[in-house]
Amino acid sequence: MANDESIPRRDFLKGASLTGASVAAAATGLVACSPKAETAASQATPATQDTWLVLTPEEAEFFIAAADTIIPKDELSPSGSECGVPVFIDRQLASAWGGGDRMYRAGPFVKGTPEQGYQLSLTPHQYFVAGVIAANAWCEKTYGKTFDRLDQAKRNEALTAMEKGTAEFDGFESKPFFTALLTINMEGFFADPIYGGNRNKASWRMLGFPGLPAIYADKIDAYRGKRYPVTEPQSIADFS
C-alpha cells in the first residue's frame, strides 16, 4: 500500500515541514492583525494556528499551498487557507466519509473506463495521502522542490499540468487526483462553516448567497431580475 511505503519518507520530512507550517501560520496571522484587512471579506483569517486531526506536516503544507493556489486571496475573498479549507480537508479525511463510509469496497479492483467511475481500493483519506506523495514527488523531479515550496507561478503551472493529466506521477494518475483535489477544495470553500472551511462565510459573502433562512414566498415577484441584498449570510451556527 502506498500509505505504508510512505511512512519513512514522511518521517524524514517532518522536521523541515514543521518549520514551514509555523511560518505559514505566522504569515496568515499577520493578516488577521492588520487593521487594513478588517473588511468583511478578510475576517475569515484564523486567530490561532490551525491544528490537524490526520494530516501530516507534509500533507498540511501541500493542502495549504493547493488551497491558496486554487482559491487565491484577492479583493473578493481571503485565500483558501485563510478560509480554513485545509482544516476542512483534514476533518473530512478524518471523518467516516474519509474512511470509506458509504463506499462499495469489495474486490476485485480492476481498472475500468473513466465512465465506470472510481475503481481503486483506497478510501478518500488513503487516496489523498497517496496523491500528495505522488504530486510532491513529481514536483521534486520537475522543479527540484515539493509543491508547497514552489512560487505562485510554478504552483499554477504544476496544478495546470495535473489538471490536464500531463503531469506524469509515478504509478498514479494525476488528472483524477486533480479532480478530487479541486472538488474537496470547492466543498471546503462553499460548505457551511460548521465543517471548518468557509470561515466567516467568506464564500457566501462573495456570491451573495443568503444562507439558511430562506423564506422567499413573498420575494420571488419583488426581486425578479433584481439583486436581493444580503448583508449577513446565515449559517448553521447562527441558528444554534
Added chain:
Amino acid sequence: MVTKLKETDAVVIGMGWTGSILSRELTKAGLNVVGLERGSMRTPREDFTIPQIRDELKYGNRHELFQDTAMETVSLRHTTRDTALPLRRLGSFLPGNNVGGAGSHWNGATWRRLEADYMVRSHYTQKYGAKVIPADMTVQDFGVTYADMEPYYDKFERLCGISGQAGNLRGQKIDGGNPFEGPRSNHYPNKPLARGLSSVLFDDAAKKLGYHPFPQPSANASEAYTNFEGATMGQCVYCGFCERYGCESNAKASPNVNILPVLMPDPRFELRTNAYVKKLNYDRRVKKVTSVTYIDTRTGEEYEQPAGIIILAAYVFNNTLLMLYSGIGTPYDPVTGRGTVGKNYCYQYTGSGVTVFFDDKETNPFMAAGAFGTIMDDFNSDNFDHSGLGFIGGGHISAGLSNGRPIETRQVPPGTPRWGKDWKAATAKYYRRWFTVAGTACNYAYRDNYLDLDPTYKDAIGRPLLRMTFNWKENDYKIGAFLSQKSAEIARAMNPTIMTPPRFRTGDYDSRPYQSTHNTGGTIMGTDPKTSVVNKYLQAWDASNLFIMGASTFPQNQSYNPTGPLGASAYWSANKIVTDYIKNPGPLMHA
C-alpha cells in the same frame, strides 16, 4: 437460524411512494399489512428541521438520505463484450433509502404521461410505418391507456396537492396550460407556483416563437393544502433546498407528510425498519410467493415473514434483483431476446441545451422551489411531425433554477478556468446571473440494454450485484442534437449577454455526473407473459399473489419524471387488488 413469523395478510417491501400507497389502500380494505423498510424511520419533525436540513455538504455531497453503496450497488458495463465494474459511489443516479424513500428527497416534478406515451410501438407504427422503429429497439405498449389511468392520476395529484395549470379539462383546451396533455377530469388542486426570472423570460421567448409554454406541475404546494387523507401541507417557501433534502415546511409532497401520518396510527399496519429483504420465497408449483426473508440490519438476524399478498415496492434495482435472485420468471437473454426479467432497462437523456448569462439581470437562484420553472412540450413524444427526423420520441424543454446551493450550483461562462483568480471573478459575477434552457428526453428500450446478475461482485449479504448493461443509442444522440438546437433558438430570443454553444450528451453513458434518478424497466408491464413480467394490473405472471410497483414496470421511459405515472399506477393496481383480487385471489389476466 431463521425465525419464522406469524403469517400476515400482506407484506409490502419498501416504504417509498408506492409502498406507502399500497399499505394505505390495503389496510383501508381491512387487511393486516406489514411494511418492511431497509432504512430507518424518517419523520419531518425529527429529521427535516432547520438548521441541519440545510447542510449542503451532508445531504447534497455526502448522500445522507440515499442508498448506502457499502451495502448494495449495481455494476455497469456499456456492452455485453465489456466487463462490468461496481459503482463504488453514487453519481449518475441517487436511489433513496429510509422511510419515504426517494419520495422524501425528490424535487417534486409531477407529470401525467401523454396519451401516445402509453402506446409507443403501436402509435409510431400506425402513423409512420413499422420501419420507423429500429430493429433492435424493443419498445412496447404499456397494455393500459391514458384514459384507464386518468382517475388514478387525479387521485395521486389530490394526494400530493400538486400545483399546476390545466391545459385540457375534459377536452376543453385552456390557455396557459399544456395543450398536449390528455383530458383531465379536474384542475390541479393548487394554483401554479410563483415565477422566477428564468420562467418569465422563457415563457416570453417561447411564445414569441409560437410555442406553448406552461408552468411545471409541482409537488411543492403553492398554498397550504389538506388532502383527502386529512394530511396537511404547508405553503412552499422557495428555500432552494429541495432535491436531496427533506422539506422543513412540509410543503413538498412525500409519503412522510401525505400518507404516513394516517397510516402509522392504523392498528392494521405494522412498520418494521432496518428490515432488509433478502429473498422472496417462491413456490414454483403453485406459482406463488409464500413468504419473504429479511435481515434485521441492526443484529444480522434473519426472519421469514409469510403473507397472502406480496407487494414488491422497492426501487427499480431491488425489484429486479429480488426477482432474479429469487428465481421468479425467466431472466432476459439479450442474444435470443427471450425471457423477461431484466428486460428493457431504460434511463433518461438529460441536458440537451444551453446556459445563458446576463450582465444586467439577477436570477437569484437561491429563491427557488424544487419543481420550479416553465416547460414546453412542443417537441415531446409525438407532439410534432417525426417524418424524416431519423428518431422517435422527444423531450420537454424547460428553463428554471431549482436552487442556488453554492457547492453544487455554480456556472461560469465558457472559457473560464475551473480555479484561480479568473475563476473566482467569474463565479462572483455570474453566480446570480445564469440559468439553463435544456431539453430532457425519453430513453427508449434496446435489445442489449438490460439488467442481470453480476458474475463477480457481491453485495454485503452475499447476493450478486445487479449488473447494468447500458449505453446511449443513435436515437438518443439525435434527440439530443435536435433538442439542443431548439433550446438554443429559444435562449437566443431572450438576448442573453453570453450563451454557451448548444450541447448534448455524446459518447458512452457516464456513471459519474448526476443526471437523474429516473431509472426504469427490468420488471416491465404488458399484456403478454412472453414479453412482460407483470400484467396490466402489475401482477406478476409467474406469481399471482405478487404485485410489483414503480418504474421497474415501465416498458420504456418517457421524457417525464416517473413519480406521477408510478403514483397513478400504484392506485390503479391497488384498486384492482381491493375490488377483485382479495375476493377472488388468482391471476387477474390470462395469457
